Amino acid sequence: MKGFKFAGIHAGIKKKDQKDLGLIYCKNPAVAAALFTRNKVIAAPVILGKKKIKKGLCQAVLVNSGNANCFTGDKGIKDAIACSKMVATSLGIPEDFVLVSSTGVIGQNLPMDKFKVGVPDIVIHLSADHADDFADAILTTDTHNKIVKKSGTIDDKKFSIMGIAKGSGMIRPDMATMLAFICTDINISAKDLKVCLSAASEKSFNRITIDGDTSTNDTLLALANGMSGVKINDTDSKKNFQDMLDKVCIELAKMVVKDGEGATKLIQIIVKGAQSKQDAFKVSETIAHSNLVKTAIYGEDPNWGRITAAAGRSGAHVVPEKMDLFFDDQPLILKGKWIGDEAEKKTAQIMKNKEITITLDLNIGKETDFFLFCDFSVDYVKINAEYRS
């Protein structure tokens, strides 16, 4: 994509010999919009980012893994500013146009000596072809990097969107992605970009969950440098761009869930027939967060009792005798009644798949919502019990 360069290197922030420092650079200041974590304990780079994004312009994003720079007080803020300055100096751009982002362990100060060497070094590695390196450098417990590229046309002119994300643990809808960066060559206002980004997030990152925790560092950032020459200037072009952005975000969100810590399956729960949108959300969210549902799915057990019990405690209006429940297209409960051994056997077979859609029709209204989630495995516990040791 025109105008964007990427780099990812090992700067020594992580103990292991893995890439841990990433940089996105744009030839010209790009229009920028961002969504940040709703957690009230927020990391220094997020505190800083919230202020800087107000200008609506960004030319470089420095991301480190291995250290979240969170719960680090004034020192953390100073360190984040110092990192921004290093990037500005090394690239010869205004510090105002530099954003920083961090992910990793909470409560330790950034190893600034590593940044002092790493930042000038990473600038040398910038290339339009190094998106993979950047995507690798931002990972923590992810098992692989996550990149989605899409192109579309508006008025016969091509535009592109590339999204790069990291996920794994601590993901829930309060601001789902840990870190995701969207680069596009579309020409769009900062205001419109924010609206489109929020809408895309509602259909993707805000509808996924891995373990119900929210990170202190979650950031979804979009940069639009306008270099495709395609301008968003009417409802049609905006819709066209929105559709493409939705696709990129949904694909990234699915990749994040599939790579959830210890995940073995990707599940979509669709709740239909709710009396209100809020009820549909509550029921789907409660099911997606239920440890009993998630462990049953890990055990490949179509344990509909746990699903309906989760619906019952969601706070939404539900009538057990009206519920229909499907695994993919196979019904197992109709009007609140288990329909028998044969259906049970078929759903048990479906549960062996890697991707499963569970549909709960409440049959008391017209509203619908959904969630994407993963199962809960023995490995999840192992990964998270041993994270800091």
Add this chain to the structure above:
Amino acid sequence: MKGFKFAGIHAGIKKKDQKDLGLIYCKNPAVAAALFTRNKVIAAPVILGKKKIKKGLCQAVLVNSGNANCFTGDKGIKDAIACSKMVATSLGIPEDFVLVSSTGVIGQNLPMDKFKVGVPDIVIHLSADHADDFADAILTTDTHNKIVKKSGTIDDKKFSIMGIAKGSGMIRPDMATMLAFICTDINISAKDLKVCLSAASEKSFNRITIDGDTSTNDTLLALANGMSGVKINDTDSKKNFQDMLDKVCIELAKMVVKDGEGATKLIQIIVKGAQSKQDAFKVSETIAHSNLVKTAIYGEDPNWGRITAAAGRSGAHVVPEKMDLFFDDQPLILKGKWIGDEAEKKTAQIMKNKEITITLDLNIGKETDFFLFCDFSVDYVKINAEYRS
């Protein structure tokens, strides 16, 4: 305790050769009060129990494990009524005075043939000395039975309370215990008994969590037969009884958490210095439910970043820079700052204990609340992945 008899037998409801049918019988109709699950998907015996308890009198309680009689529609209600009738006939008491309770797998009809043989049989086994058998018969994935006995005096006259509970999975504060039965020989009105039971529950069963799910069958039932001759008739005697009832419920609740599915540790989180009682509740509840906190505790890791991050996403007002965090008496965070390696080493040592108190002082108000919870182990996932198979 005067006037109560118990029994527990294997009636064949569970496949394994374990006790699965329990009965409590009181010589005279006892004053009764109960709290039931807040889940909207509720089991047939709870639907029935909610109606019957309004009379405020109960003489017999039949409890089965191995089958929850939930999501069983009209047939489930009929079966529950049929069970009540069998008990009434076998004991020669009014059906109105019989309560039934079930726990186990959801969505299967009760094996009525087992009850037809089992109910007349269990009546023969009734004895004042068989509380252990009853306590065994109501268990599901619990590893041992849970009985607490306490005695007190009012006006130099002795009264007693005995509590029997089962717990394990699917436990959260919306109505914490799965099943708990309190028998006392105090003389108390049904109204006062309900008030005392609710107050005790707020300090015990409503402050514990294992996996964040609520059962469809949760029931806390108290029976008071008055046979001690000790009457609750003033503020002092009521307080005396309340204190004893609190102790019984808190001890039972702790036993339930300690025996949580796969649990290896009992944790009390105390949240102090909140701006409101509701905030103190929210923060303690969010920490107690955080899978990341629970897995860290399983890994014996004083991962304060996860604890403070959970506080941050609780919805309560918190100021990271004001927080103090203690593991037992050892501070690790003071005014939002990690106090160093030596404190970290000491807390790491404390994390090896079986019982740990974590205190988070928000330092922005005067309200306090607490939760009891267990860690989240590899065995929890194993138990719950394989529950139905």
